[in-house]
Each structure stands twice: as C-alpha cells, then as structure tokens.
Amino acid sequence: MRIVWTVIFVVALGAGGYLLWRHAPRQVEERRGTNRPTTATVEYRDIEFNIIVAGEIAPAEQVSVRPEINGRIATLEVDIGDRVKKGQVLFTLDDKELQQQRSSSQVEVDRARLQLEQARRDFARAEQLFRANLLPLETYEASRTSLELASNALQRAERELALIEERLTKTKIVAPFDCTVLTRPVSVGQAVAGSGGISGGTEVLVIADLNNLIINAHVNQADVTYLKPGMTVEVAIEAVPGLKVIGEVERIAPQATLRNNIKGFATRIALKNVDPRIQPGMTANITIPVARAEGALAVPLAAVFTEQGERFVFVKQPDGQFEKRPVQIGLSDYFYAEVVSGLEEGEVVALEPPPGVSLGSVRAELAGSGRAGGPSERMRNGKAGERRSSGSLGGPRGSGSGEGTPRGLRPRGPAS
Template structure:
C-alpha cells in the first residue's frame, strides 16, 4: 500500500527503541523535519504530548552532548574514596572494641577520680507535711437538718458563741408544742388521781372502802405523776435539740467555712460517716506543721529540737520551728503500708501569708560539721562486715585504703581518718578489683552484755542514738 506524500512513518527496529524526545523547533505539523538526524511524531503523539517533540537518535547526537551524559571520573573517584574511608574507620573502631577480648588482654578503662576536699556537711531528715492551726475546732452539727440561714462568711473573725448558721426549726417547734399539751394533760390526770386517792384515804380510815380500792387509787396517782414527768423530760430533750439548730463558734478565732449553701441538708455527727463537716474555727496566730516520720528516723528526733520549715508557695522563705510533740504510737501509712509517727513542729514566727492546708517541707538537722575532709558518696565502698574503704590513686594504678567515716548529706560524706586533703580517689570500682573483697579487716566483735557483770566495751552505737552521733549512712559495697 502506497502512503500519501507527507504522511508520518513510524520508526522501526533499533531506531525506534533508542529514540530520545527533545523539544521541537520550527513549525508544528505532520511534515518531516529537514535533515537526517530527526523525525517528527506529532500526529501519533498529539494525545500524549500536548506540544510536538523531536526524537533524536543517540548515534546521531553530537560528541559534546554525548560527553555531557557520561559520568565524570573525578566525582566517581571522590565518592569511592569517601565510602572506603568511612568503612575503614568503622572497622578500626570495631577492632579496638573486640580485639582485647579476642586476645585475652584487659580493656583499658578510664576511671573517674576526685580529690579529698573540705566541705560543710549537715545530716538532715527531710519530711513533708501540711500547715494547720495549733488550736482549732471542727464544726459539725449534732442533729440532722436543713440549712436555712448562713450568718457568717469564710475568713471572718468570730467570738465565742457567735452564730454561724441556723437549721430548720419548724419540725422541732411542732413537736415541742405537742409535748407541752401532753404535759398539761398528764398534770391534769395526776391532779384527779391525787384527789381520788385523798378521798379514798378518808373513807379507808372510817372503814367504808376496801384495802384493794385504796391501793388501786394510790397506784393510779403514782402512774399519773410518772407520765407527767416523762412528758416533761421529752420536752426538755426537744428544747435542747432546738438550741442545737443554731451552730455557734466554740471559741475565738478565724472561721474557715466550707462551701455551704442555704437549703443544703446536712447529717449529724452521730451518723456513721461522722456527719457533714461545716467548717473550722482556728486560731491563726499560731501555726504548726504536722508531718509523719518513719520508725527508723523518729528515734533520732527529740522534743525541743530546732527544725527549718519551707512552704512550697514561698520557696525563698525559711521559717524556724520547734518540735513540740512526737506521737507515742505509730500509724500505718495509707500509701506504702509503713509505720509512721506524727510529729508536730510549731512555727516560731509565722508569716501573715501562710494559710492552713499549705504544703510544707520540714528539715530536722541531726548533726553538722564545717570544713571537714569529705569525698562524694559514690567514692566510699563497704564490705559485708561494714568496713569502709576507698580506691586511692597511686601513679597510674589504684590501691585499696580503709577509711573511717562520719556524717553524710545528699552529696558528700565526712572522712574522719584514713585520707588527707588533696588525695585522689576513684569514683567507681576499677576493673582490676571486680569480684574481689579488698578489705579483709572487719569491725571488732561486740561481747554480749551480762546482767551480773558490767561490760566495758560500749559496742557499736545504736541506730536511734544521740543526735550528736548519728548512724553511719549507707554506702555501696
């Protein structure tokens, strides 16, 4: 079949597979592009390519275009060298880590050291608690009722017997009116029984009535008087309840009223849950912090010991306090089921900004030394026999050195003997001492005390001894 002049002829073979599209120049259409290096595919590719393209065969491209498409040898060389250098450095680091284990040699370890220096050390017991008034009374109603009037506001200064709120009295007033009528009826019955008894008494003297009738009149008279007395007792009880519908201040102080509303129904203190807490009347001129101390540390605290109190809302203010009360019996902590003892610390100079319920931190200072030789806590180790030792640096090696320690805080521990200022000790156990027990000397044995013979050996100090000689802090073994 003969094609018309100017029609498009699709490329065939290798020429079609290696055709490269390039933007066409000149007029668009279905005529051939002049020259032997390209052909126009506009009619067939008009749906795929919105603009005509010229496909150029690679073998017909100029040498400069082919050279630009080839990768540059310099760039290839640089990338190859960088990759080889990274692989070599990683292999070197891996060899340094595994070579000591492969050949049985010990790994070289850099042990951190520290110098013995002078420091001020204060051994303290830190506990948390809440502020409360030294003298305060909770307000609870003795009867159930509905609040009809609130006569005071929170934070108001009140005097003794000032009215704070009132409960509904209508029910009690109705009962009192009813019981008063019962009292009058009981008194009338008693008067009638008394007159009947007196009349029968006269007739009995003349022998007109029998002894049975006389005794019945006497008993009737006694029962009428008894009913009248019972009614009067009930009336007195209702009047007492009526007086309890008015909640009054038990003493002078500041009213700390809860969030109450008129019309709210409250329960009395005789209820199973202790009744509704209405508020508290507190004397804010004296405040204290009540904190819980565990059974190990409570033996080291004594009455009249000085403590420091820091309130969380005023971190920059440090208030002095005195221990005024240490509980004689322990309580069980609800959080971790441990035994704790409540301790009260009274603030000597309370600030006006302090309020009951604020969180506070109490610090009890047990012992304090100044300019004493000290090392960090992690530089002292311990054996099973409670012998303390350090690793002192001698040249490039370390040696075990036994020391005697004193008090400690959260950072440093006092060195009583065994080291001097400037000595360097390790802050961790060197590898050459792993799994060994360097210190063989143990503490001297304590002879048991006898009831007949008084021992001269005082033995080790107990954990709850005098504050001037607190128990040694725990160190690592």
C-alpha cells in the same frame, strides 16, 4: 573574569569558616580550663550534715461540723475564711416545728399537773371517809391508784417536754474553740441529716485552729533513728520563700507503714510561733540534724581520691610537684570532708589527678558509711550537707551513684 573572582571569594570564605569552627571549641575549653580551680587550700571550717524530710502542714485541731438532728438550715452566720471565737454561733436550724411541739407538750404538762392535783384531793377525801368507815376499801384503793396514775402521767409529760427542749438547743450550733472556717459546702435552706443517722450526718462546715499547726511527715525507716520526741528541727515553707520556722517533734509512730512503696514512720511535728502566712496544705521541708563538726580541718570532696579502698590526696610540694598522701576522713557533706589525719592547715591539695596519673585507676569518691548517707542516696536540693529523705514527699530514694555532687562524691556520716 568576574566569575573567577566570585569562585575565589566563596572558597576563601568557606576555608575561613572551617578554620574558625575547628579552633573555637578549643579556645572555649582553654578558657574553661583557665577559670576552673585545680587546687584548694586545707582550712578549718564547720561541717554539718542534715537530712531533709518533706511533710504537709495541717491544723492541730480540725473539726467537721454536723448537726445532731435532722433539719433545714435557717441561718449561716459564718463563711469561708472567717475567724470565729469560742461560743460564737456558726449556724442555726429551722425550729418552727419543734417550737410547736414544745407548746403542745407544755399544754400536756399543765394538764397532767392539774389532773395530779385533782387526784390528790380525791385521795385525801377518800382517805378520811375510809378511816371513818364511810367508804368501801375498793373505792379507797381505786382513789389511790388514780393518784399514782396521775403522777406517772405528769412525769411522762415532763420527760417529753425536756426531750423537745433538748432538741431545740441542738438547732443552734456554736464554735467549740477559737477557729477559722475552712469549708462551707451547704447553703441556707438546704435540708441536712443529723449525725445520729446511718450516713453520719451532713457536713455543714469544716473548722480548724490555725493558731496551732502541725506537720504530718512520712520519715524513711533509714532516717527515723535520728529523730526523737522533743527534738527541735528547722522548717522551711516552700510556698513562702525564705521563711523558716522552728518545729518540735511530738510523736513518732511505733510501727512502720508503706506509703508510695516506701516503708517509713508517720511523724507529727508541732510548729512554734506560727507565721500568719503559713496555711494548711502547704508543703514544709524539715531539716533533721544528723552530725556536725565545728572547726574541722577540711578539704573539698573533689580533693579526696580512692584507690582499692585507700583514701588519699595529692599535696603540692614547694617544687610544684604533687605528693600522694593517705588521709583519714571523718564527717563529710556534699562539698567538704573532714580530715582527721594526714594533712595540716595551709597545705595545698589538687582537685584533680596530677599529670601522668591515670583517671581510670583513681576515683574521687567517698563511699557512704550508712550513717549519714549511703551508696544509694543522691543530692536533691543543692545545699551543702543536706539530702532528701526517701520517705518524704520529695520523691523516692535515688538509685544513682551520687548525681548532683561534685564528681560523683557522696556524703558520709561521722567516721565509724
């Protein structure tokens, strides 16, 4: 008897689990359908469409510091991260050998100067004797030649001394401007080569002016037409969440280059009011304004449908039925579309085809106009009215049909 009751219990338990498994997904779908809005109200709102271009932050002025002469590092006055004022000593070279050469050269100059004075006295006496017809012409001319040779010897010795003193000045390297030390690949006592050699010299320091930073960006050829020198853009720093600064477009290359198999234009953007948290090498996202409509009559993108090239919406009537109505669309971002004509404020539109309308014959899609977004562009960042430039560091242009946008809708620029 116990075995029979056990079998009945197991069968009942299995049947209950099977029924629960069959009905649970349906209940979840019903809850989802209940919570998901199916209509929206036509209202006025601002619509803005932007392009996002990624670039790398770099100093406006960066210098690789190399000695002009060969030598050995005697002192390193700075290290990585130090802030240095203009004219402050960065490092010095061992100048003992040059000091000895300078002393020897100074002795030669003094000797040549004494010899010149002696030659002048000899020539003065020879000249007096020659005029008194007491000295042969040959001796007089020899005395004058000795004077000229002594003068040339002094000039040569002074030039050699000047060269040595100039080399001595190159043993002390100072900062050319207010800067910060970025790298220091050498140490005290290391032999370094001068910049005049074949190798170009040994890099001792890399310094940069971090008070003036720029962004080097590669802007896709399809987006560069929206940029102009002097344009103000908004810059977001990925490494510092929430930080946004203002930049100004300084230069746009006159010729396109190929980078990561994408043709674009090198663009330089200067940052204004640099935040101390911004460092070279960080990635910056530049927002390029393309189009903006203030106070535009708008509906969600999901409410706009396309059939055989005609755009229309389903407007809710007082009796609860939906009327199919053609509309003219202007500017759109990734969530809303401007309605130029066909709707009025306060009307209610459907976000999905009403019952009885085949989903296969109606598509909720705004075809790109090629001005603010085209068929080959996809949303990459989830922000309304923004898309990534394919020429940026954010990656290549997408080839899908609008992933990331509601129901596959694509943004478009101002109505042509």
